[in-house]
Amino acid sequence: MYFVVTGKNSYLSSKELKLFGFDSFKRISKNILLIDSYNPDDLDKLGGVIKYGKIISFDQIKNYLNNKDIIGTNSKTFGLKLKKTFGIKKFKLIQPENTDLEVKNHGKEFLFFEDKVLLVEGYQKIDLYETIDYQKPSRGMKVGMMPSKLAHIMINLCTGSATGQVETIYDPFVGFGTTGFVANYFGYNFLGSDINTTPAKQNLSFWKQTDYYKNMQFTLFKNDVKTPFEKKFLNNVDCIVTEGWLGPVINNNTTQKMLTKNHEDIYNLYNAFLQNISKFYDNICMVFCFPIYSKMTNYGFGVLNKLEKGNMEFDFEKLGKPYKRDGQLVGRQIILAKK
Ligand SMILES: C[S@@+](CC[C@H](N)C(=O)[O-])C[C@H]1O[C@@H](n2cnc3c(N)ncnc32)[C@H](O)[C@@H]1O
Structure with a gap:
């Protein structure tokens, strides 16, 4: 046994x-x-x-x-x-x-x-996680730090749920490039876009010099998810794995009103994003995070439910409880969405 x-x-x-x-x-x-x-x-x-x-x-x-x-x-x-x-x-x-x-x-x-x-x-691959999380040159608490271990789990949840062989993973909110480095390590080609690709570009040079890089493709481009998807090479994508945007940094002084406004902004962004994805792909498997606020009434699940109801062409599955360390004000609800 x-x-x-x-x-x-x-x-x-x-x-x-x-x-x-x-x-x-x-x-x-x-x-x-x-x-x-x-x-x-x-x-x-x-x-x-x-x-x-x-x-x-x-x-x-x-x-x-x-x-x-x-x-x-x-x-x-x-x-x-x-x-x-x-x-x-x-x-x-x-x-x-x-x-x-x-x-x-x-x-x-x-x-x-x-x-x-x-x-x-x-x-577990603790050496890989520590290299990505603590040694990459561009990091920042303001934009949020997704642990590479979480990126790893999300990649597996997506590739394991996708129909057919997965070769290429796309992160449309690439940030510092965390998802891409983990994806490359496990043998996937990677596409990453963001409204600001500078942090990922800076980290990519570092990534390519580590022992963990094995010549998989890592392509970066600038894109706002609110605009329609057009790039032909996005047809090669088999899975979308992304932490997404978790909203502005919050602290103990952030009021309910501000949290409600953040959630509304996040809803609008994700809604536009899901609609663009849906227009571009006939079938797609996606794993993303939605921010859940521990100080908010009903943790803000209402907005997530609204997002789900407005995008019925996707099958949404909330995967367990929000991923969060003790005392953290923002949790990440992991969602599997399939079209
Ligand atoms: C939480 S960070 C992602 C960090 C990433 N998961 C990592 O660990 O490396 C969110 C990212 O979303 C990007 N973003 C925000 N609004 C966007 C939009 N409309 N289109 C594309 N990217 C956007 C931000 O620039 C930021 O890099």
Whole structure:
């Protein structure tokens, strides 16, 4: 038997797992799922899986121990038992949902849950995420920072839901280029547009110099999503994956009136955008974010429902709860829209 540790938004992780063929599983804790088929190459492609591996017996642990290894585990009692039984010198305590780089790169990790020993065999692409999120030269809180891990999950949710082979992904609100870098890494060609392509251009030179860049295409052009789509090369697009525009930065002083106005502006922009997409494509699969305000009555879902009702040619699916860190005022409701 095998297991995966999923991210905080377990709905998105479960959906992604299902789309990649891991549909037979049981939950043993909030974030740990048992799966009965195992394909490390496929698990390695998932953004919502933090770590994965197989269930082993306590006796089998000795087969995986090496004197030089740094041992990680989630349970102090279990760590002490490893010390007593196998003579390991020390262990590091690690929460299942955290990745300890020392243990990942130079050690072994055993989780202990419900009397089961879980040997970790693979980890999320934390080095890739950190390079994209923290090393790209152009970044900025004002425009919002989409974690590359979220871009990764959204790409998989879209490519997994699309009919047919996906070769090219398009982000019409490309911003800093995050979606494009992740798409390139996973083998997709990428088209990105924005009313301001300067940040993405600056980051693209950096991206091409990293070890993660493998010569996939990355094309940038200037475009306002409110204007009709015309470019012929947009016919090559198989999936649209975009964070979109989340509105002006808000803080604790932002009033309900201002939030309502922001949502109305965002609605108008997205509505024009969806209509342009619909006119241009007969069939398209799209994953995008809609901002949800934690301080707003009904979190602003009313505007999202209005957007859905006004664009019935798309099948809308709200994917789980909004993606948001504790204390954040704006959450991202992930939406799958198919035409
Ligand atoms: C939140 S940022 C996207 C950031 C991007 N997901 C990233 O992490 O690199 C939103 C982007 O939408 C762009 N934008 C706003 N209105 C637009 C419009 N009408 N047409 C095209 N892009 C627009 C902004 O210039 C900004 O770059």
